[in-house]
Amino acid sequence: MDAIVTGPANLDEASQAEKDAPRDTGTLGKAMDVLEVIASSPEPLRFTDLLSRIDQPRGTLHRQVKNLIDEGLLFVNRDQTYELGLRLLRFAAKAWSRNRFREIAEPIIRKLHEATGETVHLGILSGTEVVYLDKVESRQTVRMHSQIGNASPAYCTGVGKAALSTIDDDKVRKLLAKVTFKKHTPTTLPGVDALIAELHQIRQAGVSYDREEHEPGIHCVAAPVFSRDGHLAAGLSVTAPVFRVPMVQLQEWSELVRETARQLSDEVNARLSPRS
Amino acid sequence: MDAIVTGPANLDEASQAEKDAPRDTGTLGKAMDVLEVIASSPEPLRFTDLLSRIDQPRGTLHRQVKNLIDEGLLFVNRDQTYELGLRLLRFAAKAWSRNRFREIAEPIIRKLHEATGETVHLGILSGTEVVYLDKVESRQTVRMHSQIGNASPAYCTGVGKAALSTIDDDKVRKLLAKVTFKKHTPTTLPGVDALIAELHQIRQAGVSYDREEHEPGIHCVAAPVFSRDGHLAAGLSVTAPVFRVPMVQLQEWSELVRETARQLSDEVNARLSPRS
DNA sequence: GCTTCAAATTCCATTATTTGGAACATGGTT
DNA sequence: AACCATGTTCCAAATAATGGAATTTGAAGC
Numbered sequence: 127m128d129a130i131v132t133g134p135a136n137l138d139e140a141s142q143a144e145k146d147a148p149r150d151t152g153t154l155g156k157a158m159d160v161l162e163v164i165a166s167s168p169e170p171l172r173f174t175d176l177l178s179r180i181d182q183p184r185g186t187l188h189r190q191v192k193n194l195i196d197e198g199l200l201f202v203n204r205d206q207t208y209e210l211g212l213r214l215l216r217f218a219a220k221a222w223s224r225n226r227f228r229e230i231a232e233p234i235i236r237k238l239h240e241a242t243g244e245t246v247h248l249g250i251l252s253g254t255e256v257v258y259l260d261k262v263e264s265r266q267t268v269r270m271h272s273q274i275g276n277a278s279p280a281y282c283t284g285v286g287k288a289a290l291s292t293i294d295d296d297k298v299r300k301l302l303a304k305v306t307f308k309k310h311t312p313t314t315l316p317g318v319d320a321l322i323a324e325l326h327q328i329r330q331a332g333v334s335y336d337r338e339e340h341e342p343g344i345h346c347v348a349a350p351v352f353s354r355d356g357h358l359a360a361g362l363s364v365t366a367p368v369f370r371v372p373m374v375q376l377q378e379w380s381e382l383v384r385e386t387a388r389q390l391s392d393e394v395n396a397r398l399s400p401r402s
Numbered sequence: 403m404d405a406i407v408t409g410p411a412n413l414d415e416a417s418q419a420e421k422d423a424p425r426d427t428g429t430l431g432k433a434m435d436v437l438e439v440i441a442s443s444p445e446p447l448r449f450t451d452l453l454s455r456i457d458q459p460r461g462t463l464h465r466q467v468k469n470l471i472d473e474g475l476l477f478v479n480r481d482q483t484y485e486l487g488l489r490l491l492r493f494a495a496k497a498w499s500r501n502r503f504r505e506i507a508e509p510i511i512r513k514l515h516e517a518t519g520e521t522v523h524l525g526i527l528s529g530t531e532v533v534y535l536d537k538v539e540s541r542q543t544v545r546m547h548s549q550i551g552n553a554s555p556a557y558c559t560g561v562g563k564a565a566l567s568t569i570d571d572d573k574v575r576k577l578l579a580k581v582t583f584k585k586h587t588p589t590t591l592p593g594v595d596a597l598i599a600e601l602h603q604i605r606q607a608g609v610s611y612d613r614e615e616h617e618p619g620i621h622c623v624a625a626p627v628f629s630r631d632g633h634l635a636a637g638l639s640v641t642a643p644v645f646r647v648p649m650v651q652l653q654e655w656s657e658l659v660r661e662t663a664r665q666l667s668d669e670v671n672a673r674l675s676p677r678s
Numbered sequence: 679g680c681t682t683c684a685a686a687t688t689c690c691a692t693t694a695t696t697t698g699g700a701a702c703a704t705g706g707t708t
Numbered sequence: 709a710a711c712c713a714t715g716t717t718c719c720a721a722a723t724a725a726t727g728g729a730a731t732t733t734g735a736a737g738c
Contacts, residue, residue: 151469153429158473165496183727193427197434210497212528218494219551220441221486252488275495449715459698
């Protein structure tokens with residue numbers, strides 16, 4: 127398959143999305159906005175809560191919600207709060223099992239895990255976020271699945287910065303124009319300028335680091351995956367807790383990580399060819 | 403949360419869905435049909451393939467597909483075939499991690515796994531299919547995730563038949579009116595009448611068996627999870643290969659499985675109360 | 679058991695979006 | 709170079725979505 131960067135259209139159009147030109151996906155877009163609000167809310171929402179968060183009249187929103195429910199994309203709890211529906215799970219299972227990029231990457235990231243003994247992530251850029259497509263970790267069966275499919279901001283993760291490094295500066299600026307750089311930890315990058323500066327370093331070094339920028343106590347070394355024509359912005363990383371694995375160790379792994387990512391890039395470009 | 407049976411609306415309306423009254427979800431419904439066609443196709447589809455499978459004029463379908471792509475629900479490969487988009491993965495990850503039914507069930511199915519040593523599944527009815535919400539299995543890290551979110555027909559799986567047994571006969575008939583009973587193996591039930599007859603036995607016994615009805619060489623014992631007002635039709639099962647675990651062993655486990663399911667039912671009814 | 683009030687749901691004339699046929703572009707192949 | 713299959717754009721007509729207001733529901737207080 128040959129994944130393309132998804133999310134708010136492709137990179138070129140990404141800027142004029144959001145509020146200015148309200149993303150012309152018509153009725154579908156409005157329905158997805160509802161799903162997005164529900165997905166992003168920490169606590170369950172009732173109808174009135176939705177109403178206050180979405181700029182739509184009662185009747186309209188009500189019908190949209192009803193349609194989403196009828197389609198299995200949303201379900202109603204007994205206490206009249208809403209949750210994402212099971213049909214989304216079903217779709218995602220198919221999306222994942224058929225994703226050729228992930229499939230090609232699997233043996234490669236497994237090897238990287240065996241070499242380092244630490245958790246390895248494979249992530250791909252979707253809009254301004256990184257979605258984790260796969261991971262390999264030591265023991266741990268619990269929370270195993272919850273990680274896959276999770277999205278994190280690109281600007282504060284190793285994989286995210288690696289992925290962004292495959293994109294031109296000005297496109298990165300456009301893409302992240304609407305993103306607020308939330309300070310998750312003391313080392314989180316403060317804004318787009320600092321990020322662009324770091325991307326230059328990443329392009330030179332071929333690896334990126336997350337220096338506890340997203341979660342305190344967790345750092346990682348990552349490297350970008352290049353696809354021939356830039357239709358895919360992705361990266362892989364080795365992640366570890368600071369207390370067990372010092373930065374020096376990550377730096378020692380950097381060459382291995384970069385080489386592994388290069389190998390994956392080659393495989394992807396060979397096997398996800400146009401006209402396979 | 404307190405999951406309700408999703409899919410083609412609730413059970414009462416399920417019958418008049420599909421073709422007769424073409425499921426009045428308007429534009430959204432048509433968009434989801436496109437996703438469904440792509441999700442259900444074994445091989446990648448190009449635009450013309452889609453066109454032949456969906457009864458829509460060129461221009462219309464083209465705009466629908468474009469909207470789906472802009473929303474990140476679909477992506478285009480370099481060879482112009484379509485796949486489900488990463489945004490679905492992201493939604494599903496949230497849906498799963500927030501699902502309280504699954505959360506409540508986790509320790510319980512884990513215990514069942516420890517007692518039997520075999521694979522345990524937790525499934526919930528969505529339309530006419532069973533979606534696997536969770537599973538616990540022995541070793542195996544590979545393909546771990548692909549199973550979760552997968553859907554199988556309800557009529558030929560242990561969990562599916564258990565879930566259906568919590569629903570009145572006539573509602574089951576309505577629900578399955580449009581389903582074709584595909585003969586996956588020699589023992590697959592031939593039709594709805596045979597199924598209803600078996601559901602009677604299941605209600606009496608409190609457990610259901612999948613006697614290699616879905617996959618040759620695989621059988622299982624399952625039991626239904628009852629929710630107070632029938633807003634949730636689910637089941638759990640212990641699955642094993644025939645060559646290693648004989649039917650007699652499954653029968654010995656039946657009491658344990660039934661008891662475990664009863665325990666889960668109690669927890670669910672206590673903790674997913676209306677007005678939590 | 680009755681009243682109250684907020685929340686959810688339904689209704690329908692108006693308005694905006696989707697539709698669909700046909701013309702136009704593209705790019706790979708003979 | 710011409711062809712053919714596939715993908716893309718356009719716009720008047722048809723259809724579906726909109727949104728304000730009325731109605732129903734149901735939980736908590738009197």
